[in-house]
Amino acid sequence: MTWWQVILSGFEALKDYIALHVLTCLIPAFLLAGAMVTFISREAIVRYMGAATSKLKAFALAAGGSFFVAACSCTVIPVASGLYYGGAGVGPAFILLWVAPAANILALVYTGTILGEKIVAVRLIAALLMAFAVGGVMSLAFRKEEKARAEPNPSQTTQVQTKVMKRPDVILLLLLVLALLAPNYIVQRGPYYQKVIVWAVGMAIAFGYAFLTKTREEIGHWMRETWWFVRLIFPLLLAGVFVVGIIGALLPEAWVTEWLGGASLRSSFLATLIGAMSYFATMTEAPLVHKLMGLGMGTGPALALLLTGPGLSLPNWLAIARVFGVKKALVYVPTLVVLGTLVGWIAGNTVLR
């Protein structure tokens, strides 16, 4: 294969992607992300997490709340460090650090439209189980340090009064989720223009509702946040798809089947390592996994890659080490690599077989 054929397959992938995903998938996804940032009080969620008294409650709140904190692994580090240095335990802080990129609503919905709902359900459950395990390991490993740290600052914890979200916001977010899901689920086969029609109806309903219930200022704020997501994630997504196209052309199928196929412990470990080291912007993991599965990757290793891909990367290890200290990074990263490998292996031999 000549080099220009390789480049060409990159553009080919890009063309397919833009044609099939931008309108019906990405536009609603970005609008949803923007709406989540604007209408859900992440501040309130994070404060609830920090104020929780019992350990179990704090873990559950951290894992549950992180679904809505979305979306990019680069923005989650300051949020988690704010939580930690604001007085919350080391467990909840690292749960947030893990769950927000690995299993936020945006990434889950997007994975669903590309890879199907079964693997998403497993991804969700696996991410939650891993969250509790990581929280437990971190709390246990640093229990002395935790004891020495001051109690949560009461002046901050009493501020928990702001509501997480109001009812019209819940309805608007649900309408957006529906607008995102409907074209890809109602029209599973059939011509593309049918998807576009379903999409247009869904968007019209969501926007109609927004104009009825929101002030112009709120809608402006929503659009600005949406535009930020487009600016930050879209170029990365395009670059990611381009690279995926090239990888797909260069990687021999036999190689993928050999090293990432089946459901062996080794395939799962390799997939976890790839995911844990390389940088995936939120959502780029889905097209890559889709491509690799087409080349013969097993579903267990695919799950492992989906889990560790967006949550971990080399730059992200360094950032965690800088913000939380080298020791915590040295416990956190290997714990996740072990957990990811095990989860991929077990799921690949049971539920995803």
Added chain:
Amino acid sequence: MRIEILGTGCPKCQATEQIVRKALAELGMEAEVVHVSDPRKFGEYGVILTPAVAIDGQVKLSGYVPSVEEIKRLLVR
């Protein structure tokens, strides 16, 4: 006046700094603008979501990139 931008140097935080400077320029005001990028400082301010803007040590907004108009309103007050 001392204006602090709390953020890790991410694109949104830099945009916030530019917006603050623009608002100052449009109002013809002078102020010291500093970028605080140490996450431990965020905890002291009680800031969880970046970017955040603090004027004279008081956090005025956090979690999003403000508009120029919004910053102007805060400055004039």
